[in-house]
Amino acid sequence: MKDYFSLSFNNLKRRKTRSWLTMIGIFIGIAAVVALISLGQGLQTAIEKQFEDFGSDRIIIQEKGLQGPPGSGTSQSTKLTSEDIEIIKGVRGVESAAGMLLKTARIEHNDEIKFNFIVGIPLASDEKEALDFFNVESGRDLKEDDDKKAVVGISYAEGKVFDKKLDLGNRIIIEGESFEIVGIMERIGNPYDDASVVIPKETMGEIYNIEDEESQIYVKVKDVNEIDRVKEDIERELRKERGEEEGRETFEVTTAEQFLEAFMNIFGVVQAVLVGIAAISLLVGGIGIANTMYTSVLERTKEIGTMKAVGAKNSDILILFLIESGMLGLIGGVIGIIIGIGLSKTAEYIAMTQLGTNLLQASVDPILIGGALAFSFLIGAISGVFPAMQASKLKPVDALRYE
Secondary structure (H helix, E strand, C coil), X not given: CHHHHHHHHHHHHHCHHHHHHHHHHHHHHHHHHXXXXXXXXXXXXXXXXXXXXXXXXXXXXXXXXXXXCCCCCCCHHHCECHHHHHHHHXXXXXXXXXXXXXXXXXXXXXXXXXXXXXXXXXXXXXXXXXXXXXXXXXXXXXXXXXXCEEEECHHHHCCCCCCXXXXXXXXXXXXXXXXXXXEEECCCCCHHHHCCEEEEHHHHHHHHCCCCCECEEEEEECCHHHHHHHHHHHHHHHHHHHCCCCCCCCEEEEEHHHHHHHHHHHHHHHHHHHHHHHHHHHHHHHHHHHHHHHHHHHHCHHHHHHHHHCCCCHHHHHHHHHHHHXXXXXXXXXXXXXXXXXXXXXHHHHHHHXXXXXXXXXXXXXXXXHHHHHHHHHHHHHHCHHHHHHHHCCCHHHHHHCX
């Protein structure tokens, strides 16, 4: 076996340029697969962590079939109101419920103008418990007697929204009203949330002339094991209160788990398509290996004849060529893995430094590395089966006569 590998390695070494060209398809395909899967696994882990931080005991209610952000519906009859919150609070198993407002606002600082999300939250402690979707990194959260105060996303403190980095005590203009920054949020992970601004809901209602409207209602349940039952009860009570039939509701009730499942389903399809495209490169690489091995059989016909004349069996020739084609695949796989890891880490670095998100993280799993190596070796070996069989069936006399 040592001789088989030694002969195979020397044969590949003799044909350096051809060997490298043959491996291109393999390492491009493996690099694409490794990069895509590692980034996919990292993104999945990051998303799951965000949902864990948000809480699996949360239920979200919003208008049904919105084409824009929550609260952008045009029909007054479909909007969520404070009456809906009171109905929800009366459902068995609900610990707390609170509504929030969400709009896109004109935000100014030092003559710079940006348009970002602005979130209005209630200031009563029992209602804020149901929301709890951000943590304050520096400064403080909003409190009950706050009026023109704001908590801003970390992108403002990093200078990614305005040219100047904002700090506690700085002021920003929201829809013509001046607000003092009293807190800076921890990094959430996506650029939209990290560039949002949180202000008191009552103040936001005054700015937009909103009397009784909720963009979303957040519910915290007492027992996470009963969340599906609580969800069904909320749907039933809201239908009854609004006079709507089942299946024709103007609202939708969703658990955090459902949001996560929907995202993972969509992401799984996208990832499968991308990996499928990368697999085409592997197929091309396999064809390249088969072509190179057929050429190698023709070039080494006399060598094969000599080996058979001195006692080499058909199985010896078959194994030799299979190992050689397998090594082409394996070496291509090693190079592809190195390139793939490099690409995924580069994408992670760019996402962190340029986009300000930590959702795109490369997760390099040892199982992924081992699987990629085994797969690349198998691709190479399978591609060399027919050329190897052709070589092993050559008759010594005919091979030695070959010109």
